[in-house]
Amino acid sequence: AQKVTQAQTEISVVEKEDVTLDCVYETRDTTYYLFWYKQPPSGELVFLIRRNSFDEQNEISGRYSWNFQKSTSSFNFTITASQVVDSAVYFCALSEFNAGNNRKLIWGLGTSLAVNP
């Protein structure tokens, strides 16, 4: 069965600190997609990144970076120099690779990040 675990339920940091959000997944599929979404207090889930299991190259986008390690089934997310606007709940999710037109995502429970001024 597919499963996503985000062990950190809440993290609190002071502005400008770096913070890493952990994500560990389980799947029997050899190919799959991994995602990170941000959910601010407004409730709308905002897509951050998609990574397919073929591509273990780490990715950096501005202050955001992602470390995908297939050997440890982890897909961690780091925010560098955090800002108050980064305060949100962050979700890691997993889906089948050859899902065709199926778009079923398996979600972690989320990590609530509070960035304090």
Add this chain to the structure above:
Amino acid sequence: DAGVTQSPTHLIKTRGQHVTLRCSPISGHKSVSWYQQVLGQGPQFIFQYYEKEERGRGNFPDRFSARQFPNYSSELNVNALLLGDSALYLCASSGHDRAGELFFGEGSRLTVL
């Protein structure tokens, strides 16, 4: 361009009642998915529709049903509401060319009293 729109944004019902939630996908998107998010938890997959056909169903009772219309908008219906149905119901649309990338609406927050 308009994103995914959902209505109503908030609603309160009592146990045993029925509710209909509506979703309009991003223009050009033919796939709509519904998720239930209970407070403090991650979203749980309910349904996915593509081209008006059900393509996936999560582990929800038959009280939950949905449909997709020719314009690709969708409705989620829940009958015989229970207190445990109180949640944020999220609709997401996706285009065929972006495998797995879901665009979410702001959700409909349902409270069952």
